Amino acid sequence: MPGLEEIRANLVDRLREAKEQGQLDEVAAIEASLAAAEQKLTAMRDVSARHTTVHLGMPDFRTSARRLTSDPAGGY
Template identity: 65%
Template sequence: MPRLEEIHDNLLDRLKEARGQGWLGEVAAIEASMAAAEDKLASMREMAAKHTTTSLGMPDFHPSVGRRASGS
């Protein structure tokens, strides 16, 4: 996620430059890339928020497990 955030920030800088230079085709391409990056970041944040650890507890072994019956 940090790398994708870095890419998004770089796209913002490129977008400012492209608008300043009047590169309309480049602006459109960068905006599309930014939208994809924003969608992916939102998805990653959502997954991270949902991810929780589930405690499975300790197994409860019956006291006779692994013991031989008397008289064997």
């Protein structure tokens, strides 16, 4: 994501320069690239916001082990 943010910043600078120099065809091309970069950044932020770590805890096998060792019928 940092690389794409840098590209977006460069596009903003290039857009400003193209507007100052009156390069209308260049302005249109840069605006299209800028819109695509912003869409991609938004999608990346959405994905990273959805992927969070969930702590599941440690399994506790003591309950299962107790059942195996304390069988009143003399099983295990």
